[in-house]
Amino acid sequence: MGRPASLSRGGIIAAAARLVREHGVEALTARRLGDALGCDPTALYRHFVTMGDLEREVGDRFLGAVDVRAHADDDWRKTVRRICVKLRRVQLRQPRLAALVSAAPTRLANEKRITEALLRELDRAGLSSEQVATGYHALIELTVGSAAIDAPLASLPAAERRRTYNEWRREYAGLSPAEAPASVAIADHLYLGSADSRFEAALDLLLDGISLQRRVH
Amino acid sequence: MGRPASLSRGGIIAAAARLVREHGVEALTARRLGDALGCDPTALYRHFVTMGDLEREVGDRFLGAVDVRAHADDDWRKTVRRICVKLRRVQLRQPRLAALVSAAPTRLANEKRITEALLRELDRAGLSSEQVATGYHALIELTVGSAAIDAPLASLPAAERRRTYNEWRREYAGLSPAEAPASVAIADHLYLGSADSRFEAALDLLLDGISLQRRVH
DNA sequence: GCCTGTTTGTCAACACTGTTGACAAACAGA
DNA sequence: TCTGTTTGTCAACAGTGTTGACAAACAGGC
Numbered sequence: 001m002g003r004p005a006s007l008s009r010g011g012i013i014a015a016a017a018r019l020v021r022e023h024g025v026e027a028l029t030a031r032r033l034g035d036a037l038g039c040d041p042t043a044l045y046r047h048f049v050t051m052g053d054l055e056r057e058v059g060d061r062f063l064g065a066v067d068v069r070a071h072a073d074d075d076w077r078k079t080v081r082r083i084c085v086k087l088r089r090v091q092l093r094q095p096r097l098a099a100l101v102s103a104a105p106t107r108l109a110n111e112k113r114i115t116e117a118l119l120r121e122l123d124r125a126g127l128s129s130e131q132v133a134t135g136y137h138a139l140i141e142l143t144v145g146s147a148a149i150d151a152p153l154a155s156l157p158a159a160e161r162r163r164t165y166n167e168w169r170r171e172y173a174g175l176s177p178a179e180a181p182a183s184v185a186i187a188d189h190l191y192l193g194s195a196d197s198r199f200e201a202a203l204d205l206l207l208d209g210i211s212l213q214r215r216v217h
Numbered sequence: 218m219g220r221p222a223s224l225s226r227g228g229i230i231a232a233a234a235r236l237v238r239e240h241g242v243e244a245l246t247a248r249r250l251g252d253a254l255g256c257d258p259t260a261l262y263r264h265f266v267t268m269g270d271l272e273r274e275v276g277d278r279f280l281g282a283v284d285v286r287a288h289a290d291d292d293w294r295k296t297v298r299r300i301c302v303k304l305r306r307v308q309l310r311q312p313r314l315a316a317l318v319s320a321a322p323t324r325l326a327n328e329k330r331i332t333e334a335l336l337r338e339l340d341r342a343g344l345s346s347e348q349v350a351t352g353y354h355a356l357i358e359l360t361v362g363s364a365a366i367d368a369p370l371a372s373l374p375a376a377e378r379r380r381t382y383n384e385w386r387r388e389y390a391g392l393s394p395a396e397a398p399a400s401v402a403i404a405d406h407l408y409l410g411s412a413d414s415r416f417e418a419a420l421d422l423l424l425d426g427i428s429l430q431r432r433v434h
Numbered sequence: 435g436c437c438t439g440t441t442t443g444t445c446a447a448c449a450c451t452g453t454t455g456a457c458a459a460a461c462a463g464a
Numbered sequence: 465t466c467t468g469t470t471t472g473t474c475a476a477c478a479g480t481g482t483t484g485a486c487a488a489a490c491a492g493g494c
Contacts, residue, residue, distance in 0.1 A: 001439080001440055001441065001490070001491045001492075002439085002440045002441025002442065002489075002490060002491075003440085003441050003442040003443070003487095003488065003489045003490060004441090004442085004489070004490065005441080005442065005443090006442085006443075007442085007443080029479085029480065029481085030480080030481065030482085031479085031480080031481095039443070039444085040443060040444050040445075041481090041482095042443080042444075042445080042482080042483085043442075043443050043444075045481095045482075045483085046441085046442055046443070047442095050481085050482085051480095051481065051482090112389075112392065112397065112400065115389070115400060116392075116396075116397040116398075116399055116400045119399035119400055119402075119403050120398075120399040123399050123402070123403070129402070129403055129405075129406050130406055132399075132403050132406070133403055133406035133407050133409070134415070134418045134419070134422070135422070136403075136407070137407075137408075137415045137418070137419060138359075138415075138418065138419030138422050138423070141359060141362060141363040141366060141415070141416065141419050142355075142358060142359050142362065142363075142419070142423075144362070144366055145358060145359065145361070145362015145363050145364075145365055145366050146358040146359075146362050147362075148362055148365045148366060149358060149361055149362050149365060172329075172332070175329065175333075179333075180329065180333040181337075182333055182336035182337040182340050182349075183329070183332060183333045183336055185336075185340070185346070186336050186340070186346055186349050186350055186353075188346075189346050189347055189349070189350035190350050190353070190354075191354075192350070198351070198354045198355075198358070199358065201351045201354070201355065202351070202354060202355030202358050202359070202423075204426075205351070205352070205355050205423055205426035205427055205430075206355070206359075206419075206422055206423050206426055207426070208425065208426035208429050209421070209422035209423055209424070209425035209426035209429075210422055212425050212426075212429075213422075218461070218462040218463070218468080218469055218470065219460075219461060219462075219468085219469045219470025219471065220458095220459060220460045220461060220469085220470050220471040220472070221460070221461065221470090221471085222470080222471065222472090223471085223472075224471085224472080246450085246451065246452085247451080247452065247453085248450085248451080248452095256472070256473085257472060257473050257474075258452090258453095259453080259454085259472080259473075259474080260471075260472050260473075262452095262453075262454085263470085263471055263472070264471095267452080267453085268451095268452065268453090435494105436493105436494085437492105437493090437494085438491100438492090438493085438494105439490105439491090439492090439493105440489105440490090440491085440492105441488105441489085441490080441491100442487100442488085442489085442490100443486105443487090443488080443489100444485105444486080444487080444488095445484105445485090445486080445487100446483105446484095446485090446486105447482100447483085447484090447485105448481105448482085448483080448484105449480100449481095449482090450479100450480075450481085450482105451478100451479075451480065451481100452477105452478095452479085452480105453476100453477085453478090453479105454475105454476085454477080455474105455475095455476090455477105456473105456474090456475090456476105457472105457473080457474080457475105458471100458472090458473080458474100459470105459471085459472080459473095460469105460470085460471085460472100461468105461469090461470080461471100462467100462468090462469085462470100463466105463467090463468090463469105464465100464466085464467080464468105
């Protein structure tokens with residue numbers, strides 16, 4: 001029944017993912033994807049109602065790289081930490097895809113898989129149902145939110161990124177000591193190291209907070 | 218010297234802010250702003266090198282609504298909490314503006330003002346310089362990141378937002394208990410209440426973690 | 435085998451977006 | 465008065481997502 005399909009949903013998603021991987025997320029446009037597939041851009045609308053739909057699907061495909069298995073000797077905290085670090089790393093490669101995935105849960109396979117793993121580990125930590133939900137929300141907001149914020153800078157070459165951080169630090173260091181004493185005093189410690197290390201430090205603080213809620217310490 | 222300026226940087230920013238306040242951030246385009254100002258869209262490029270520049274300036278203007286004064290009886294934690302809650306509330310109204318402000322610090326007045334206040338309070342809490350910087354990064358990532366994530370949904374009418382949360386909850390509740398036991402068990406507690414309350418709970422967890430680092434308890 | 439209906443890709447077009455370069459109006463200073 | 469600079473206007477370019485009309489190509493019923 002009907003004209004034979006030369007395109008398929010899966011094939012389009014795969015091509016779109018390749019496009020993003022090789023040329024960045026800003027390359028994911030109807031026309032460029034049409035070129036890559038050798039078809040007219042508007043043919044995509046036969047398989048996805050909107051470009052946003054396609055983006056969500058591509059985003060979830062990338063989430064497939066997040067391994068959620070708990071290692072044998074790891075406790076809940078180590079596992080949660082590893083999942084969040086990996087999740088952020090994956091999301092960092094897709095600027096806006098990051099926001100979409102958690103703002104409007106894609107209800108797609110990999111998103112569910114990661115959610116299940118985080119809830120499982122928090123439950124294993126000995127938290128109440130309410131505390132598990134609160135902890136999950138907090139972890140997702142920090143992890144995905146941090147990725148959304150850091151993504152623009154993460155796409156820059158390392159040298160330029162370093163230069164940018166130095167500029168910020170000097171900016172705060174150069175403020176008037178009378179008007180901004182705390183900024184001047186702390187400036188040397190701001191934006192040191194990598195964005196990854198800053199996130200991991202924040203994650204550790206949050207995990208400390210979550211740990212405090214446990215019935216069994 | 219030269220043709221008299223009918224437009225000014227400040228006037229343009231004010232008009233842009235009004236546009237965003239009344240019609241949302243997606244209304245902030247060169248052509249619509251030109252219409253509102255009664256001038257040609259390209260005239261804006263005489264005062265801002267790019268539209269992104271203008272957005273940053275508008276974003277910082279909105280940050281002016283964040284009161285950073287410490288109330289007389291409030292300790293550092295209450296003040297930090299109030300600033301972050303207010304900061305998020307303001308950022309929520311500007312979807313992408315939120316990301317910009319902290320991803321590439323605007324080096325503008327209000328952003329510096331808020332940074333100074335947060336550093337001041339964390340210092341007052343009795344943290345080392347490194348801990349102040351770490352805590353500041355963590356607070357900003359959670360607050361601004363959370364705003365960036367929640368912004369799309371926050372712009373929806375309350376009824377539809379509630380409906381969306383209910384859908385998500387049902388989605389997780391309806392999973393296979395064999396494959397996703399934790400999701401099914403916790404589903405009833407996911408996405409309850411408002412996004413604001415979820416953020417505040419996350420913020421409290423983070424503040425718990427920060428408190429643990431203090432020399433003096 | 436032929437007609438019909440459905441699917442699916444193509445094409446032209448619409449309504450947008452940011453941005454640039456040429457041009458002219460209007461002033462300040464020499 | 466002449467010159468130079470500023471500043472707004474205009475046309476245009478290269479993009480973007482998306483829609484509607486059209487045609488090719490098949491499956492099923494007669």
